[in-house]
Amino acid sequence: MADNSYSWPKAGETSSLGKRVNRIDGVEKASGRAKYTYDIQLPKQLIARALGCPHAHCKIVSIDTSAAEKVPGVVHVYIFPHAKPGSEIEWQGELLVAVAAESEGAAVEGLSKLKIQYEKLDVFVDDANLAAAQAAKRASKGGGKEQTEREPGDDDDEKEFVNAEFARLFKESKHIVEGFYGIDAITHCCLEPHGSTVTWNGDKLLAYLSTQNVSGTDEGFADGLKIAADDVEVRCEHIGGGFGSKFAADYWGLAAAQISKATGRPVKLMLDRDQELKLGGNRPSAYLKVKLGADADGVIKVWDSEHWTTGGAVGGGVTHNGVIPYVFEPKNYRRSQINIKTNLGPQRAWRAPNHPQACAITQTAIDDLAARMGADSMEIFLRNLGTDEARRIGGAKPSVYKAEIELAAKLMDWKAKWHPHGKGTAKGSIVDGLGMALHTWGGGANDSNCNLKIYPDGGVETFCGTQDLGVGTRTAIALVLAETLGIPYTGIKVNIGSSKLPVSGPSGGSTTIGGVSESHRRAATDALAKINDLVAKKLGVAADTLVAANGRISVKGQPDKSLSWKEACNLIGMRPLEVTGSFKRGTPSPLSNATVGGVQMAHVLVDKDTGVVKINKFVAVQDMGLVVARKQAESQIYGAIIMGIAYSLFEQRIADSASGAFLNSELRDYKLARLGDIGDIVVEIYEPESERSRGVIGLGEPPVISPGAAISNAVANALGVRVPVLPLTPQRVLEAVQKAGRA
């Protein structure tokens, strides 16, 4: 049963919620005053730097640290526990030895004096090449599922029945697409690398950690160091990039604590850029072969796919489960997954784990169906939605997608721009194309607790063990409190970023906004009820006649019968009023919800002579329930699209087949989108009452899912040829064009 004692104000009756406001820490960040983990400078602090393994697969034979120890300025040399002689190292960049010194220069010089002998072992990094992976015995079954609309009879052999059904369904299909699609691995590439600055006070550890999980990483340090969790405080005021890779103390965090313990001095250990890209987490690659069959209308009747994927040396990868094919759910499908073990760093959850890859390797096939039919892609996407009563998709309701597609098409001017695949009018060597994709995500509220303090002088302050990844969590919290208490958001103090504050969930899976909105709306509603009781007594009215708005608490409809917020708070007494707000994940609540849908459309210009793809215009329509901080929500969608443009056109991890070396692990080589690469982006939040009334839903993941398929589809529409693997580099575009020319 949902607890209905809490609710949001109706649309049109809000003062702060959903308004366009400046973020409360904007000036601090834009003028360089905001302190990140990397900026923490403690008295007598040592700088530690670590040596990454130069080989992708090897055994450590010996380590000689004696020369490093003699370097002037070097204070301590630390060998990581997994790097003892005899240890097997399975990816390049794995940290082996850390040197702590008085300065960065001395630490790096110390590293240069280390003498390590390695025995090189066999290497495999060609994750796109299934045959090579099988030959190298690096491929293994990763599961799968098959489903047919018709059930086998009692006497049927199940496997034979399924094979026969698939043969029949393909035979009956009016249109068949057979294709190969892929998306390379990318890295998290946080601009502030993973790392920490740590210091001990006796047996108590204070760790400044670049983390998405302040309330959970204290236990990580405690477990690793065999100390009590309440003896650890993790702090993170600001984090320089967290897209799913910063949930743990990490072994290098534990190393910093151990070096600090050994030397009796604070220690800073941040990964360097190369290590950040090699170790700081990556998004698994995925490559898929598919055969699909559709009826005369282009409705998919049967889907048969096999995909291969790698999460690196330690398993994982893109799951088949629930995301292949993406969003669309044909009645008959067979999907199988193959995991490939490579000598590359382990994957970490990257913004909407599995979804961007699944979208990119399956909604491209659906667009190829439209191309084969000579049909408008948008029409084929629409026909495959089904209806709310007879769905052909998972995720959001077909009616929501339909409304969003219509809205996006209007913003894109789709109908005027559309031409069948490869049939546009070229301007010199430039051809244009349109593509679209759609996505879904859960985004339900996470656990969150807060302590709200209201002072007798009217001051409002909250304490919450959450973190702001840059999405505006501080500002959103302030807006929720401001809305509830009827005061301006600007004066509210929001204290977050410490594990000693009331526990709030990690920021992963788009769960933060729901969680903190729940805890703060509840706390503020309860606090206001207490203040209202006092005001009611003072004014001689019933408490339920009071409303808090515009900095006053007044009797509804009688603005002259009121107290200012400050006068009202004066009634609290000598000590501040303190109220706790709590929300447990999964509790039905009128304040928050889950499951959103979004639609994105890309219009691209492709130069057939150079292979260069440019984004001309990009439209994103996104449902996110009730909007809390509108400007910041829009920023997050813009950002997701720009990240999407990066992985669609530029970004890829490149590894050398022979040595396993990660070749482009510096920013000069690891190509991200730049300011001039983004074209015109149009963001539209779809917030009719039917969506708004559902309550708050997370936004971080969904808009980053569709760009890959939308852009690939636009390029295919421009060229009349599919460039099968993302990113769509000029070389790949030219290869695809030339291959089609030869065929």
Added chain:
Amino acid sequence: MTESTIKGPGDPGFSRREFLRGSGAVAAATALQTHAAAANQEGQAAGPAIVRGETTITLQVNGESKKVTVEPRTTLLEVLRTQLELTGAKPISHDGSSGGSTVMVDGKPMSASTLLAVAVVGKKIQTVESLGGAKPDAVVKAFVEHDALQCGFCTPGFVMAVRAFLDKNPQATEAEIRGGLNGNICRCGTYANIIQAAIAVVKGGK
């Protein structure tokens, strides 16, 4: 590698090979040939000098003279961050490819991560912190107004890049803005908002 000598107005030449050997935070301690006055505050000799070990120099940062102790290999970025408590410039890439450590040196945007501290003695160094304070610069205000920041780690470098670009191109068009600010990287994807912020500064005439 051929030796070349770089000469600027009023600068004595210094050996490019020597400079390169000493440059960057990752280089081993080595002799660095540079401007004598840069290396030695007391001496005003015009010729090159050899700097070894720790040296105390004075830098002009945000309008103030600051004494700092450096080695030849110490970058301007390290000095700003570890000795002057100016952590706005960020260590995102050591080779300047991210623009994260952008500061202005004699009015020009440069990566503090690729400048040696001894090489900027006598030059006017301006960091992002100088654009904050009680009355923030128009670029800082526009970044906030247009929400041109998310995690904020690249933001100080971008603010400096935009300030320097608009100082030089006060009437910049949108196309010029899109073409002229490609030396900085943002991972959160704030470019669309930064373009709007820069346009707003041009319109505001500041």
